[in-house]
Amino acid sequence: MSAPDDAALAELARGLSFAIGRTNRRMLAATQGLGQGHLNALATIYRSGPIRPGTLAQLEFVSAPTMTRTLRDLERRGLVRREPDTRDGRSILISVTEAGEHQVLRARSYRAELLADLLARLDPHEVATLRDALGALERLATIEGDPGDRPGGRRDS
Incomplete structure (x- = not known):
């Protein structure tokens, strides 16, 4: 299988951005006023245990002042x-x-229930496609470094 060209990657990126963004906004109701950045930081602290603020900022891909x-x-x-x-x-x-x-456990539970309800509305082939893509999506979520750091990468602001 050949590597996708830039146009195909750009189209996939737009589609994923839309689908992930919209799905994520549907799940935000579980945060009770916590924005996505706040909930992400809280979940990372929960998962990592005691952590230095600078390390947390790096893991969350935000600046030190933003993390502060x-x-x-x-x-x-009180979280x-x-x-x-x-x-x-x-x-x-x-x-x-x-x-x-x-808060973290409640948000996770709510989000998992919401996603399960949404997945139940898809046809079995769509569910299988998402299951097959899960490994790549998990890898995508954990790639370290700024996308502009990749060879030939560009930063679009």
Whole structure:
């Protein structure tokens, strides 16, 4: 199988962006006022355990000032707490509170139920296609680095 050309990749990117974006917006109701960035950061903290803010910013592909604002909001809501890093007194670690853990688990559950309901409305061939694509989609979600960093990559702002 040959590699898709730039036009085919651009068309696929537009289609995926639309489909993923629209599906994601449907799931935002589970966040009770938390934006996608806030929920993503909270879920990463939950998954990773205590984490430095700079490391979290890198994992979430946001700037340090953006992460600082996000963490301040999450802390104000009682979803995360700051603790001194015992290995480096100059640093802090962020961990999820019990309320934060509850928020992550509730959002995950709601989103999974919503997606299951939507998947049930597709025909079996469409479900099989999505199942077959799941590995590639998971890989897509975890590719590190800025897309503009790839060889021959360009940054469209």
